[in-house]
Amino acid sequence: MKGKTAVKKPNIFVRMGRKIKEVFSELKKVTWPSFGKVVKSTGAVLAVVIAFLIVFTAINYGLNTLLGLLTGIGA
Numbered sequence: 001m002k003g004k005t006a007v008k009k010p011n012i013f014v015r016m017g018r019k020i021k022e023v024f025s026e027l028k029k030v031t032w033p034s035f036g037k038v039v040k041s042t043g044a045v046l047a048v049v050i051a052f053l054i055v056f057t058a059i060n061y062g063l064n065t066l067l068g069l070l071t072g073i074g075a
């Protein structure tokens with residue numbers, strides 16, 4: 001019933017091999033950051049995480065204390 005001949009796909013290993021070659025080809029085109037830039041970015045991320053940690057810990061402590069005062073349970 002099919003008027004056109006179906007094009008057979010290559011097996012899975014051939015397709016995976018092609019995909020891996022494409023990935024490595026694209027990775028060669030990537031411009032990687034310098035070590036100094038990576039260290040600075042990592043430092044900035046750590047500083048923001050620590051700042052949020054301090055803020056959320058303070059909020060948690062405050063709300064826990066408020067809950068203890070409202071319920072009368074020494075928290």
